[in-house]
Every structure is written in C-alpha cells, then in structure tokens.
Amino acid sequence: MTEESNFAAQIENDRNKLSVRCQFCNCLMLKANEGSYCEQEVDVPLMQQKQDRSAEALQTEKLRHFWLIKDMMTFENIGFSHTVDGRKFLVCADCERGPVGYHELASKFCYLALGRVVHGDK
C-alpha cells in the first residue's frame, strides 16, 4: 500500500506520476498519467473483513484520495465485481484482491484508492 504521507509525491499536474500497480502481485492496473487526482469521502469495504461470524455488518473505512478514471477501458488490467447499490468494486485482474476502488454505474466513472495500491514503474 501507499502511505498517506507519500500521496503528494505521487501527484504531478493533478495526475498519477507513476504507474499504478497491485500491492500484492504488482500487476499493472493503470499507466502513468492516465488517472486524475480527486478528493472525496467515500465508504469502501475493507480488503480483509474480520472473520468474526457474529458481526454480520460489512466493515468499511472512509477513504479520501482517489485516482479518477473516466473511461474504464483506460485500465491496463482490472476486474469489476457484480453490482452492489449502484457500484461495482474494482479488484486486481490477476490476484483478485480488493476492493482497490469502485466504479459508479450512474456516471460510469472509476475511482482507484491511492492507499490500496502501489505506485511505481517497475
């Protein structure tokens, strides 16, 4: 994952300076300069739900920093979940871990969370 203190260094001209990759398998998700930075407060399910059977509720966290991708075909490799409440969740196309962000059906935009991916050209 990319630490929040390191987010600013990833932004160049409001875009992602480096490629965006899966933090687990390094699969290339998005090439450099293809996403635009945006801030919004959104609840996103945790990648690891606690294995506490008694807790039925979905565990989420508020995320604020995203790469906005307006055309889903801009991605190099990405997976889309089935729809839940007007959103599809984005996962790594190779190892399927996620969600690393979400796709909003109404706008057709995709949002990739900076904190759930790694940034680097290798």
Place this chain on the structure above:
Amino acid sequence: MAKKTYDLLFKLLLIGDSGVGKTCILFRFSDDAFTSTFISTIGIDFKIKTVELRGKKIKLQIWDTAGQERFHTITTSYYRGAMGIMLVYDITNEKSFENIVKWLRNIDEHANEDVEKMILGNKCDMSDKRVVNKERGEAIAREHGIRFMETSAKSNINIERAFCELAEAILDKTSGRESAENPERVVIDRKNNDKAPGYNKCCA
C-alpha cells in the same frame, strides 16, 4: 479529452453449461486465504486485460455468464457486441459435451454472424474422472471449423493460451478493416509498454 491508448478492443464471453468451470476460468482458482471474503461473496462480473499481439495493443473485456443461464434463455441482447465466445464443456460431464451442439446452434441464431468461437474442454486435470476423450472434442471442433483446446482452471493449463488464441483469431478477421474502424488510433510508445503479467507471456 481522453486519448485512446490501445489499438483494438475485443469483447469476449464465456458460455457453457452450469458447473463446467466458466467462473473459475475467468477468476483465479483461489481457495487461498487471502481472497477477500467480500469480493468472493459478491463475485466478479468482468475483467479488462491488455495483451500485445503482433505489435498491437489489444484490450480484452471478458465476461462471465450467470450460472442459471441456459441456451434457450440466452438471446440476442446477451451476445450483443461480443466478438469472441469461449464455449466450455467439462471433460468429466458427458451432458455438458453433448450440449455444445445446442450452444453452437444458439450462437448461430443469436450472436453476430462473424463472431469467433473456440471450444474448451475444461477440468483436464481430472483424468481419473474423464468421460469425454480429447479426440471427441477435436472432432466436434473440426466439424464446425473452430478452434479447440483442453484446459484446467484448477491447474492453470492453457487458460491464458486459449484467450490469446481467440484474440489472435479475432485479430486475423479484423485486421483488414482495422484502419477504417480506428481512424484516430494513437501510436503507442513502445518504451513505456509495460508487460502486464499473465496473458502476455503466451502471445510472444
């Protein structure tokens, strides 16, 4: 404005009887502990994968089909825009093989006329339970003039190769018309052409 940074876009569908392994072909066979319970519960709808074939950058949009779909319920809207179809049977299930003919008829009736097809005999890792031998798969494919491969989603045999072959077959078909279809295609900077893991390997 967004530039197009790829040459071609192919929409592919996975079709076949329930239980033949379509979902496992598209999604990794992961019973590993890291799989998010959240994601595995809701399931994955489709994937976008980028491959490079003959110097062209191709985006594959690959769709799974819902388990309850049957050939008689799948109609034109379902196939809309599909350029390639993976028709899957299970080598341990005779019925799923027999139904290939029905699926082919359904595709003929409802899909685009020049859709590229490929037959996959999946679960080839289960040799002890095999009831459909490879020759029968080859024969039916030959009869219909389409490609064939035995695969295993579980052991990851031929999965990536199959997608590449299908994409390549579509590419062969479209290459003649490509300039007309992509008048504004941008040239890709080769130096920055990251190799995506996975499908690329088999296309070299």
